[in-house]
Amino acid sequence: MALILLFVLVPNLWGRAERLLYPRKYEVLVDQWAETYGLDPLLVDAFIRTESGFDPQATSTVDARGLMQMTEETFIWLRSKIAPDEGLLFANLYDPETSIRFGCYYLHLCMERYNGDVATAAAAYHSGWGTVDALLQMEEHSADGETLQGFPYNQMNHYVKKITSCYARYQRIYAES
Template identity: 60%
Template sequence: MLILTLVIVQLPQILRQVQEWRYPRCYAAEVEGWAAAYDLDPLLIYSFIHTESSFDPEAESSVGARGLMQMTEETFYWIKSKIAPDEALNFDSLYDPDCSIRFGAYYLKLCLERYGGDIATAAAAYHSGWGTVDALLENGQYTRDGTILAEFPYTQMAHYVQKILERYQCYTELYGS
């Protein structure tokens, strides 16, 4: 009986620890710093890192995207021209957590600004590119107002957006907004 009582008393704490293990906040200094610099919710950045690389700084996708926030070479050099034109960085720099989070957070900020702060549409753009999302926004079938996607017609895009939103909800419920 004593053991059962202890388990019942400890269960909420155990469940929270399991959730914290499932939704970690690795690279907290980098995430918090770049979130503040770009006026982003750090929990949203954690959601993207979790989805993109599962916190593996050496992650590389089948299309060659690299690092914690999985950026392609073309996007890396475009962002570098905007935020770090004089810095000695190259595509391999994305394996460094600080660089990956810095560049990924900046790109996420641009996506959110471009799509009116809508997380789902910004996530679709982060995943599939602005050109793809802009083309969908021109089609009234996928948007109500021409600025936010109401539907995500591509399976990979829809799955990605769903994962981002679910993880962001979990991070928010676990750690607060």
């Protein structure tokens, strides 16, 4: 009862609490690179929150690094496309700007490849294009061969649900902004 009374007496307390749980911690960088690559900045925030919890030093069990958790193989491939002459190293993904820049470019490629479908693009960001492309060829996972209706692998399914749920939350929380 006291908690309910607190929310009533202090305007926007719940909204403030939600913004603490779903922050826009790197807003300037996210907005810059999202605009460059035609992405919704709130989608990028959802990926960063899901991938690293906004920890620029995050490293996964497969050695994916940085805010947007990129593997070395993906980083090298993307570097050849957007920064071939910059001398960037895999370790540079611990720098927020580098991670957001490369992560946004990769997310842009996923969104473009999968016709803007967030769930399918998220599956590809997590599991790779080859895995998603193979699933798209199976009727039980895709009716149209372009978007996934099901995510048959537990980790992929869990990841896609986290991204889409987090993105929906960001959209709701920051809708008035």
